[in-house]
Amino acid sequence: MRPLTIGTLAKASRVHLETVRYYERIGLMPKPSRTASNYRNFGPEHVERLSFIRRAREIGFSIREIRELLALAEPGRASCAEVQTLTTVHLSEVRAKIADLRKLETILAGALERCLGESAPACPVLDMLASPRPS
Amino acid sequence: MRPLTIGTLAKASRVHLETVRYYERIGLMPKPSRTASNYRNFGPEHVERLSFIRRAREIGFSIREIRELLALAEPGRASCAEVQTLTTVHLSEVRAKIADLRKLETILAGALERCLGESAPACPVLDMLASPRPS
DNA sequence: CTTGACCCCGTAGTAACTACAGACCTTATA
DNA sequence: TATAAGGTCTGTAGTTACTACGGGGTCAAG
Structure with a gap:
């Protein structure tokens, strides 16, 4: 070829x-x-x-993590334990990010819901951003 | 002061x-x-x-979105509808991201689970990354 | 032999900051 | 009053993981 x-x-x-x-x-x-x-x-x-x-x-x-994975994947270095550690760390980061985003989701959805309610004297989204204590 | x-x-x-x-x-x-x-x-x-x-x-x-929000928040421009649109778009992005991360979570957790199983001839994580068709 | 598709390199741009360096200013303490 | 610590100034460069560009050389088909 x-x-x-x-x-x-x-x-x-x-x-x-x-x-x-x-x-x-x-x-x-x-x-x-x-x-x-x-x-x-x-x-x-x-x-x-x-x-x-x-x-x-x-x-x-990340690129840094991939460097490590590639090093660990080298023949002779079948270090499953280290790969496992890396993956576990990464998984927990993913889960943390999910948790964060879910909080945001709740906040955003809550504000939008208030937009649809009748009792909105001002914009609920802007209110939330303007005041120190959002609902 | x-x-x-x-x-x-x-x-x-x-x-x-x-x-x-x-x-x-x-x-x-x-x-x-x-x-x-x-x-x-x-x-x-x-x-x-x-x-x-x-x-x-x-x-x-994002900064770009905040620029828009700030413009919309100017007095005289109480355009709740536009803020709502912006927020709705952002919310759907957040939800899409959550969905993506959940898929990752499943993949990572699955590989790690296989690590703990006895029947691992090689490292399941590296296997998954090395082969075109991960389980 | 020319046209179009491919390849080369180096540089700069993206998002949203963060971290300097080297100089100047202000405040508190001795 | 002197000095030392800490705050502020500007401009530039680094971060992550690419992507895009410009100006050129190369290769295969017609």
């Missing part, structure tokens, strides 16, 4: 082309070999790694 | 001092008057406006 150019790699792993270059710049992806005309030349292992990264991003891991 | 310096204003409205300057730079806060020695000199209306902004940020409104 043809040498894998950056565009093909990007499509294969469903990562934006410019993002591939970005990942290389920040050292998340290894520098690939180059053709005579200086084009990047990737192999299947790059597709795999890049797809791994994309999936991890989709699950909400 | 003393002229309200930036530090005092920051404390009173519970906004980081540097953020106050930032808000002024981007035109979210009006430029205050200055003392003879070029210190910013604020009044109670600044505390109010800054607190309004902080509460709106806490509820997750």
